[in-house]
Amino acid sequence: xxxxxxxxxxxxxxxxxxxxxxxxxxxxxxxxxxxxxxxxxxxxxxxxxxxxxxxxxxxxxxxxxxxxxxxxxxxxxxxxxxxxxxxxxxxxxxxxxxxxxxxxxxxxxxxxxxxxxxxxxxxxxxxxxxxxxxxxxxxxxxxxxxxxxxxxxxxxxxxxxxxxxxxxxxxxxxxxxxxxxxxxxxxxxxxxxxxxxxxxxxxxxxxxxxxxxxxxxxxxxxxxxxxxxxxxxxxxxxxxxxxxxxxxxxxxxxxxxxxxxxxxxxxxxxxxxxxxxxxxxxxxxxxxxxxxxxxxxxxxxxxxxxxxxxxxxxxxxxxxxxxxxxxxxxxxxxxxxxxxxxxxxxxxxxxxxxxxxxxxxxxxxxxxxxxxxxxxxxxxxxxxxxxxxxxxxxxxxxxxxxxxxxxxxxxxxxxxxxxxxxxxxxxxxxxxxxxxxxxxxxxxxxxxxxxxxxxxxxxxxxxxxxxxxxxxxxxxxxxxxxxxxxxxxxxxxxxxxxxxxxxxxxxxxxxxxxxxxxxxxxxxxxxxxxxxxxxxxxxxxxxxxxxxxxxxxxxxxxxxxxxxxxxxxxxxxxxxxxxxxxxxxxxxxxxxxxxxxxxxxxxxxxxxxxxxxxxxxxxxxxxxxxxxxxxxxxxxxxxxxxxxxxxxxxxxxxxxxxxxxxxxxxxxxxxxxxxxxxxxxxxx
Numbered sequence: 001x002x003x004x005x006x007x008x009x010x011x012x013x014x015x016x017x018x019x020x021x022x023x024x025x026x027x028x029x030x031x032x033x034x035x036x037x038x039x040x041x042x043x044x045x046x047x048x049x050x051x052x053x054x055x056x057x058x059x060x061x062x063x064x065x066x067x068x069x070x071x072x073x074x075x076x077x078x079x080x081x082x083x084x085x086x087x088x089x090x091x092x093x094x095x096x097x098x099x100x101x102x103x104x105x106x107x108x109x110x111x112x113x114x115x116x117x118x119x120x121x122x123x124x125x126x127x128x129x130x131x132x133x134x135x136x137x138x139x140x141x142x143x144x145x146x147x148x149x150x151x152x153x154x155x156x157x158x159x160x161x162x163x164x165x166x167x168x169x170x171x172x173x174x175x176x177x178x179x180x181x182x183x184x185x186x187x188x189x190x191x192x193x194x195x196x197x198x199x200x201x202x203x204x205x206x207x208x209x210x211x212x213x214x215x216x217x218x219x220x221x222x223x224x225x226x227x228x229x230x231x232x233x234x235x236x237x238x239x240x241x242x243x244x245x246x247x248x249x250x251x252x253x254x255x256x257x258x259x260x261x262x263x264x265x266x267x268x269x270x271x272x273x274x275x276x277x278x279x280x281x282x283x284x285x286x287x288x289x290x291x292x293x294x295x296x297x298x299x300x301x302x303x304x305x306x307x308x309x310x311x312x313x314x315x316x317x318x319x320x321x322x323x324x325x326x327x328x329x330x331x332x333x334x335x336x337x338x339x340x341x342x343x344x345x346x347x348x349x350x351x352x353x354x355x356x357x358x359x360x361x362x363x364x365x366x367x368x369x370x371x372x373x374x375x376x377x378x379x380x381x382x383x384x385x386x387x388x389x390x391x392x393x394x395x396x397x398x399x400x401x402x403x404x405x406x407x408x409x410x411x412x413x414x415x416x417x418x419x420x421x422x423x424x425x426x427x428x429x430x431x432x433x434x435x436x437x438x439x440x441x442x443x444x445x446x447x448x449x450x451x452x453x454x455x456x457x458x459x460x461x462x463x464x465x466x467x468x469x470x471x472x473x474x475x476x477x478x479x480x481x482x483x484x485x486x487x488x489x490x491x492x493x494x495x496x497x498x499x500x501x502x503x504x505x506x507x508x509x510x511x512x513x514x515x516x517x518x519x520x521x522x523x524x525x526x527x528x529x530x531x532x533x534x535x536x537x538x539x540x541x542x543x544x545x546x547x548x549x550x551x552x553x554x555x556x557x558x559x560x561x562x563x564x565x566x567x568x569x570x571x572x573x574x575x576x577x578x579x580x581x582x583x584x585x586x587x588x589x590x591x592x593x594x595x596x597x598x599x600x601x602x603x604x605x606x607x608x609x610x611x612x613x614x615x616x617x618x619x620x621x622x623x624x625x626x627x628x629x630x631x632x633x634x635x636x637x638x639x640x641x642x643x644x645x646x647x648x649x650x651x652x653x654x655x656x657x658x659x660x661x662x663x664x665x666x667x668x669x670x671x672x673x674x675x676x677x678x679x680x681x682x683x684x
Contacts, residue, residue, distance in 0.1 A: 003043045008176045009087050016175040019183040020067050021079035029085035039089050051086035059086040066180035122174050123202035133179045138192035146235035148282040150346030152201035154230045165198035169348035171383050172198035187354035205232045245323045248274040252319050253667045259620025260300045284344035284433040285486045289319045306369030313617040317674040321482040342483050347433035359455045361553040362569025363420040365403035365533045365580040372401050376420045377489050384462040387437035388488035403534040407581035412439035412447040421576040422449040435487040452576050456494050456551050466496040468522025480679045495552045502545050512538045514545050524563035536584020544570045544577045605638040606681050613674040621666040624658045647676050
């Protein structure tokens with residue numbers, strides 16, 4: 001081999017090859033080489049690598065394009081052991097050397113394209129190179145996202161790590177410098193768009209928008225300033241969503257003034273149009289609020305038991321809070337949560353996924369009116385996300401559709417119970433902006449479930465907590481739910497368990513409780529509520545806790561300074577237990593709790609105030625009569641008595657506004673009171 005060495009192939013690690021192909025192919029190729037099936041490798045002057053194997057297969061790896069452009073005569077339609085074996089054989093037969101140019105930083109690698117200068121950072125990739133490799137459609141789609149704004153967490157390249165960009169919709173890893181070997185969990189057009197957004201994010205971190213590859217080479221980009229990780233905001237500006245938000249707020253005020261009792265089909269149709277407009281303008285979170293608002297109005301119209309006045313009030317308050325927060329963040333971008341996160345404009349409406357591994361974190365079965373609802377929780381370790389598969393079924397007249405029966409049903413060819421408690425590998429899936437997962441069901445969309453094993457131990461720190469005190473601080477530092485990203489299972493974590501103390505069953509709250517401690521400190525209360533949809537959950541959870549659990553997956557929140565975990569699955573020495581899927585008939589004898597907690601006067605006052613706001617939203621502010629105004633006055637007095645002076649002042653203003661004829665003042669006073677009480681309830 002007299003040609004210039006292929007530094008891109010020499011830089012590919014075993015993990016990088018596994019990401020580009022799969023670990024099974026890498027192991028098979030390495031095993032063949034160890035067994036003596038070594039190919040004859042030849043490197044042409046133009047950088048093309050040819051490998052001829054003893055079985056007659058010939059793999060060709062062009063100088064640019066990566067494994068995607070490699071070919072093989074073995075007949076495999078995608079990646080094969082010969083393509084991977086060609087790389088491994090070349091690495092064995094060629095000693096790893098640094099690029100010959102002494103002016104290049106020794107820590108940098110050579111780009112895949114032999115004609116290009118060595119590149120240390122994706123920031124040096126030009127738009128021309130992106131356009132040539134990915135096509136102009138990828139840049140056009142990425143430009144729409146940049147106009148809306150997005151954030152990215154960047155990992156700068158180093159001797160032991162590749163450059164990577166964690167985008168809202170995907171993670172992009174540049175396994176070697178350049179565009180030849182890029183790995184991402186997105187597929188199809190979304191993959192190309194994600195790569196463009198990742199390159200632009202690296203540029204934005206350097207304050208550059210149109211780099212010149214002649215000046216931004218490895219020597220220019222190296223240095224201590226580019227070590228470690230960086231979070232950067234790219235593009236932005238809420239001029240587009242602002243107009244649609246104003247229209248949605250106007251319609252929401254109409255709902256608030258007329259109440260659910262006065263919202264007709266015309267108003268719901270107008271809300272649906274605004275939801276679509278918000279989605280087009282990438283304001284995904286406000287669009288989700290409007291969609292949920294429409295759902296509540298439709299439930300009331302249908303006289304469904306799933307209609308919830310408090311949910312209606314919370315949605316009306318949330319829409320106003322997001323609009324207000326987005327405007328303030330636009331005026332002062334450095335103050336608080338970025339506007340793009342408040343609106344969700346950095347998210348893709350849908351992200352295709354291919355060959356993705358998911359770890360089951362249990363499930364939740366519930367009842368919404370006359371419907372059984374199911375959420376299966378699956379962790380995506382590579383991105384640190386928890387995705388939710390959502391399904392629902394009508395409840396039969398005899399009401400016997402339980403979690404155990406749902407677990408036996410099939411989804412994407414697999415039993416639902418296995419999906420919730422195993423490792424899932426799927427070749428075709430997609431996730432929405434709200435982290436809802438849709439599994440492919442076509443003939444080519446293969447989904448396989450493997451045993452869970454100890455996969456929970458391999459989850460990233462963002463999903464697995466061994467220090468409950470640190471987790472409590474993390475939850476306390478979050479923005480209020482009214483302006484946080486509207487994603488499924490945002491508070492679901494896996495808790496490493498060091499010790500368990502079973503407290504027993506509380507008949508008053510109908511909850512089974514236990515105290516768990518974590519290896520690195522801190523405690524939490526494990527709370528399993530009784531639900532008719534899962535009659536065997538309490539008994540299954542109690543049995544698992546008595547045997548001993550190594551970890552618990554569940555929704556985590558803070559209540560009166562205490563961490564509360566509502567488990568979705570428990571990991572015992574016998575394997576995972578999903579309480580909601582356990583068989584049972586509600587007849588098991590459970591140990592009783594010794595004593596119940598005393599009533600909290602502050603919590604009671606806050607709850608009463610929220611109920612007052614919900615009743616006003618249900619009947620409409622225009623329809624508020626003297627009894628409703630007296631309830632507002634009573635709520636103000638109760639809040640003042642427990643020390644919530646500013647909240648009491650908001651309800652005094654609301655009482656005064658309801659007595660006047662100014663509809664705008666009524667809406668403003670109700671919104672101020674409702675937002676404050678929702679935030680107070682969350683913090684308390």
